[in-house]
Amino acid sequence: MIYLNSVVAFRKHSSDDEEVMSFERVLWIAPDQSYVVLINIDNKRKIHLPYCRDYKELLNLLEVEAASLYFYEPDLKILHPTDDYLNKYGAEREKKFALIKSIASKEPEIYFSVSRGPLIREESERTGTPPKTIYHLLKRYWFYGKSINGLLHDYRDVGVASDKRKISKKTGPKPKGNHNYVITDKDKERFKAAIKKYHVRLKMNIIATHKHMCEEHYNEGFYRKHNVMVPIVIMDNCPSLRQFRYWYEKEYNKKRRLAAKLGDRKAEMKARALLGSPVEAIHSPGALYEIDATPADVLLLSSDYKTVIGRPHVYFVKDVMSRLIAGAHISKTNAWSEAMVALENASTDKVEFCDQYGITINEEDWPCKHLPQMVVGDRGEMKSKNSNNLVSLNVRVGNPPSYRADLKPYIEQQFRSFCGRVKELIPGAVHKQHRERGDLDPSKNSVYTFEAFMKIVILFVLEYNRKALSDDYLVTSEMARENVELTPLSMWNWGAKRSLLQEKPREMIRYILLPKVKGTVTRRGIMANKLNYACELGVKEGWFEDELIEGNHEIEVSYDPRNCSSIFIRLKNGSIIPCSLTTKFKEYEGLHVDDVRALLNFKKKQLKAAKNERYQIESELDAVAKYMTKVERSAMEERRQGEPKSTRYKNKRIKRKLESRLHGSSISWAAKRKTEENPIEFTESRLMSPETSSHTPPINKMQLFLLSKNKERRSINEQ
Numbered sequence: 001m002i003y004l005n006s007v008v009a010f011r012k013h014s015s016d017d018e019e020v021m022s023f024e025r026v027l028w029i030a031p032d033q034s035y036v037v038l039i040n041i042d043n044k045r046k047i048h049l050p051y052c053r054d055y056k057e058l059l060n061l062l063e064v065e066a067a068s069l070y071f072y073e074p075d076l077k078i079l080h081p082t083d084d085y086l087n088k089y090g091a092e093r094e095k096k097f098a099l100i101k102s103i104a105s106k107e108p109e110i111y112f113s114v115s116r117g118p119l120i121r122e123e124s125e126r127t128g129t130p131p132k133t134i135y136h137l138l139k140r141y142w143f144y145g146k147s148i149n150g151l152l153h154d155y156r157d158v159g160v161a162s163d164k165r166k167i168s169k170k171t172g173p174k175p176k177g178n179h180n181y182v183i184t185d186k187d188k189e190r191f192k193a194a195i196k197k198y199h200v201r202l203k204m205n206i207i208a209t210h211k212h213m214c215e216e217h218y219n220e221g222f223y224r225k226h227n228v229m230v231p232i233v234i235m236d237n238c239p240s241l242r243q244f245r246y247w248y249e250k251e252y253n254k255k256r257r258l259a260a261k262l263g264d265r266k267a268e269m270k271a272r273a274l275l276g277s278p279v280e281a282i283h284s285p286g287a288l289y290e291i292d293a294t295p296a297d298v299l300l301l302s303s304d305y306k307t308v309i310g311r312p313h314v315y316f317v318k319d320v321m322s323r324l325i326a327g328a329h330i331s332k333t334n335a336w337s338e339a340m341v342a343l344e345n346a347s348t349d350k351v352e353f354c355d356q357y358g359i360t361i362n363e364e365d366w367p368c369k370h371l372p373q374m375v376v377g378d379r380g381e382m383k384s385k386n387s388n389n390l391v392s393l394n395v396r397v398g399n400p401p402s403y404r405a406d407l408k409p410y411i412e413q414q415f416r417s418f419c420g421r422v423k424e425l426i427p428g429a430v431h432k433q434h435r436e437r438g439d440l441d442p443s444k445n446s447v448y449t450f451e452a453f454m455k456i457v458i459l460f461v462l463e464y465n466r467k468a469l470s471d472d473y474l475v476t477s478e479m480a481r482e483n484v485e486l487t488p489l490s491m492w493n494w495g496a497k498r499s500l501l502q503e504k505p506r507e508m509i510r511y512i513l514l515p516k517v518k519g520t521v522t523r524r525g526i527m528a529n530k531l532n533y534a535c536e537l538g539v540k541e542g543w544f545e546d547e548l549i550e551g552n553h554e555i556e557v558s559y560d561p562r563n564c565s566s567i568f569i570r571l572k573n574g575s576i577i578p579c580s581l582t583t584k585f586k587e588y589e590g591l592h593v594d595d596v597r598a599l600l601n602f603k604k605k606q607l608k609a610a611k612n613e614r615y616q617i618e619s620e621l622d623a624v625a626k627y628m629t630k631v632e633r634s635a636m637e638e639r640r641q642g643e644p645k646s647t648r649y650k651n652k653r654i655k656r657k658l659e660s661r662l663h664g665s666s667i668s669w670a671a672k673r674k675t676e677e678n679p680i681e682f683t684e685s686r687l688m689s690p691e692t693s694s695h696t697p698p699i700n701k702m703q704l705f706l707l708s709k710n711k712e713r714r715s716i717n718e719q
């Protein structure tokens with residue numbers, strides 16, 4: 001069926017034999033359906049007068065698909081203007097419509113040229129309006145479907161948008177003064193160079209950039225002052241600041257202007273288009289976890305409550321779909337060894353974890369104990385080689401670019417609410433990152449230790465998981481049909497029914513997440529991190545006697561850097577065996593690996609320093625021994641002068657016994673020692689005296705008697 005204001009699209013062939021569409025509007029249909037009145041609406045700048053067409057012929061064209069009914073309006077802005085536009089130009093529209101109102105309603109006479117001319121001339125004589133103006137208003141009225149809004153002047157469609165004007169003189173009102181500078185293409189090239197050099201590279205503002213550009217490119221010469229060449233700048237012969245700023249704002253959009261001012265990184269965060277959604281491909285819990293850490297806004301005390309140890313690092317692991325906090329951990333540092341504990345906490349049962357801190361919960365209160373399909377975190381932890389271990393748990397790792405915290409928005413917003421809640425609850429909270437003179441020192445109010453603060457963190461997580469979701473959470477029709485409560489805990493439980501969550505044993509998760517190192521099997525145990533470890537199974541199977549484990553001299557070892565007391569090895573059958581420190585290294589039990597390395601480095605450093613002083617220490621004894629050897633040799637040669645060499649070997653046994661008795665008698669506890677007021681000191685001059693060195697204690701009569709008796713006894717025995 002054809003109706004008034006229907007738009008018919010006719011298929012035609014152009015001069016290039018390409019099929020084009022021509023649109024015509026139905027203005028009037030004869031009551032007997034013998035003909036219709038149409039007007040072409042292809043070009044609003046050149047509107048033709050309406051014409052008649054046979055009604056049946058038009059129906060036939062529609063049936064054979066040579067034409068088709070089409071929804072098309074040439075300009076909806078004119079047909080449906082804003083209230084502000086109508087308030088501004090509505091009165092002018094009414095005046096125009098009053099000129100054609102009486103003749104536009106005379107249908108079908110107004111559509112035929114025979115009767116249309118007299119009607120327009122009559123109206124022209126009555127109103128004093130030129131016929132050409134009435135023709136123009138009628139054609140616009142018909143063009144827009146006999147809508148009165150079609151008579152509005154289209155001020156939004158002035159000029160030619162695709163063509164740039166080429167001007168030879170300054171447009172607009174005559175400027176004050178003599179500034180008539182016209183911008184050319186060469187000026188625009190200079191503008192680009194100045195923006196790149198001064199605004200982007202040197203971070204100058206637009207005013208300073210314009211000034212330096214004029215000094216460099218538009219100077220009229222130079223004059224010498226202070227022994228330097230100063231450029232001569234005449235502002236009437238330069239582009240004005242207004243012209244420069246106009247070009248800059250037209251050439252550079254908001255993002256490019258911000259990038260020139262603050263850099264690409266900040267512009268990407270503050271001025272990029274926000275058209276996507278972080279959860280557009282996330283449909284179930286466990287599909288994506290976000291992990292991050294931040295220093296908490298609170299100062300803690302040491303376990304003895306005596307020392308302020310600063311702000312702890314709080315790790316949260318958050319499920320993106322449900323917004324549930326799946327895991328939490330606090331530490332003193334920010335490293336992979338701490339991030340893996342948070343991931344392990346997110347993937348294991350929470351009842352046992354909470355019980356360690358005296359908090360009793362049911363499994364329904366914190367039900368997440370599953371591994372995610374993908375985890376996104378900071379480049380610090382997730383870019384380390386240890387994060388590759390997650391692949392063994394069927395977990396993919398995502399690394400956002402540097403300085404792009406907006407790519408993991410939910411965990412970042414979580415820290416804001418957490419820190420705000422901490423400031424409400426805990427004394428010693430840090431309210432300002434940088435204190436000024438006179439501000440209260442928050443450390444004076446600190447009362448919480450690490451263990452007490454962890455209880456607060458757990459209770460905060462339990463509280464958050466039961467609270468309502470944020471206002472920007474997107475609710476699907478399926479959630480509405482099933483009347484799901486909009487809390488993270490309810491969303492997790494609802495989504496878990498339609499999600500393939502994966503679980504792994506705690507031992508396997510820990511073994512895979514822990515850092516790994518090559519261990520060497522020796523007789524003293526498995527050497528890893530310069531420490532030796534052993535286990536009962538290894539002793540029973542003789543690993544350390546053969547120095548092999550399942551035929552390998554080296555084996556992969558997992559260790560927890562926070563405590564060096566044990567390591568973990570994995571056998572071919574898949575079993576994970578813990579090994580403890582050997583007796584030699586029991587002193588290091590319970591220490592952090594970094595502490596052990598510090599001790600070993602201290603040992604190495606001290607031994608190296610002591611070895612460097614060894615020669616100096618030994619040189620003293622070497623010097624004394626060399627001199628005493630010389631003195632004793634001279635004394636020996638003096639006493640044995642004239643005696644044969646054979647006397648050295650006579651009566652050795654008797655002499656040895658006599659020397660032993662003489663020495664023992666002289667140093668015995670019962671020996672009487674002569675006391676002197678000025679005892680003789682052992683000095684270098686006395687050491688070099690031959691009288692002192694060759695002195696031997698005198699032999700008394702009893703010792704001579706015993707010596708002669710021993711000689712007689714020996715001769716009798718020989719006989």
